[in-house]
Amino acid sequence: MISGDTSPVQSLIDNCRDCDVLIHEAYSMETYRQDPPSFQEFRRSHHTSSVELAQIANAVKPGLLVTYHHSSRDAGPPGPDTGGVLIDEIRQTYNGNVVAGRDLEIY
Numbered sequence: 001m002i003s004g005d006t007s008p009v010q011s012l013i014d015n016c017r018d019c020d021v022l023i024h025e026a027y028s029m030e031t032y033r034q035d036p037p038s039f040q041e042f043r044r045s046h047h048t049s050s051v052e053l054a055q056i057a058n059a060v061k062p063g064l065l066v067t068y069h070h071s072s073r074d075a076g077p078p079g080p081d082t083g084g085v086l087i088d089e090i091r092q093t094y095n096g097n098v099v100a101g102r103d104l105e106i107y
Contacts, residue, residue: 001062005069007045008052013059021107022062025069026053028086050089057094065090065098066107 001016003024016022026048032040043049047069048056057065067086090098099107 003048005046006048008048008056013056016060016062018061020063021066022057022060022064023066023068023101024048024053024056026050026067026086026090028084028089030085030089050086051093054090054092054094057090057096057098061096063097064107065094065096066101067098068101 001012001019001022003012003022005025006012012024027043028050032043032049035043053065053067067090084100087098087100101107
C-alpha cells in the first residue's frame, strides 16, 4: 500500500493492516526541530513525523515499511545500511523491517 503524501489518517490504518509492504512518507523530528516555525507548522499539517509513522507501523504491522519523500538530511547517505536519522527515530519504537526508499530500488 502506498500512503501518498499525507499527515496520519485513520483510513490508512483501517485499510492496511497486515499488508505486505507499506510505503509511507515521513520526516525526522531531529530535522523538524531545525526548521523555522512556519515550516514546522506546514510539516505537521501535511506530512507524517517519524514518531507518528512508527505508531502507524505498530498498528498496521506491515511486512516491510518503506519510507519515501524524505529530505537528504532525514534519510542519510545511500548505502547497504539505509539508516540515517529518520530510520533511527522510527526504530526507537518500531521493531519491524524498515528501510529508507531510494529511487530505482526494488523491494
